[in-house]
Amino acid sequence: MASPSSYQAEEDESLKGCELYVQKHGVQQVLKDCIVHLCISKPDRPMKFLREHFEKLEKEENRQILTQQKSDSHDEEVSPTPPNPVVKARRRRGGVSAEVYTEEDAVSYVRKVIPKDYKTMTALAKAISKNVLFAHLDDNERRHP
Template identity: 85%
Template sequence: MATSSSPNLEEDESLKGCEVFVQKHNIQQILKECIVNLCIAKPERPMKFLREHFEKLEKEESQQILARQKSNSQSDSHDDEVSPPLPNPVVKARRRRGGVSAEVYTEEDAVSYVRKVIPKDYKTMTALAKAISKNVLFAHLDDNER
C-alpha cells in the first residue's frame, strides 16, 4: 500500500507547485483576459491574434521591469524614499472531497482511511463478478480488486 501512496504524494506536491506557480504569475487572470479579448475581436486568424496579444503583454512586462529597476537604482541613491513592497497573492489551500456531495477530508484522514469490507454470500459474489466483467469501467481491475 505504501508504494501506491508514494506516487499520490508526489502528484499532490506537483499539483501544489503548479498552483503556486499559476498564482505567483497570475496566469489564470491573464488567460481569462486573453480569451475575453479573443471573443470580443473574433479575428480571422486567432493564433496570430493570440501571438500578438502575448507579445504585447511581454513588452508591457519588460517595460514594468525596467521601470522597477530604474526606480530601485534611484531609491538606492535616495535612502529617504522607500517604496512599499508589492503584496504577495494569498494562496488558498484546496480542500479535497471524496465525491461531489461528500464532506471535505484532510490528508491525515486519507492516510488513516480503512476500507470497509462487507462480506457477501457466494450467490451475490457471482452476480457481482458477472456484472463487473461486462462493465467497461471495471475491465482494468485485477482479481484482488474485484
C-alpha cells in the same frame, strides 16, 4: 517500484507546486483576460492574435521591470510597483430567489388562464414550435400552455 500511495502523494505535491506557481505569477487571470479579448475581437486568425497579445504583454512587463529598476537605482524611498499587478476578478452575482412556498400553497394553487384569440394562439404555437426549449412538449401541452 513505488507504492500507489507514494505515487499519489508525489502527484499531489507536484499539483500543489503547479497551482502555487500559477497563482504566484497570475497566469490564470492573464489567460482569462486573453480569452475575453479574443472573444471580443473574434479575429480570423486567432493564433496570430494570441501571439501578438502575449508579445504585447511581455513588452509591457519588460517596460515595468525597466522602470522599476530605474526608480530603484534613483530613489530607494519609493516603493516599487509589482511587475504583474493582480487584477481582482469581478465576483459572480449571487442567486436571486423567490418567496418560499409551502406544500399547502402548492396543493391549493389555482392556475391563472388568460383567454387568447385565434390569431394570438397561432402566433404562440408558431413561436413555440421553433424554440428548442419547448421541443419536449407533447401536442396536449402545446395546445394548453
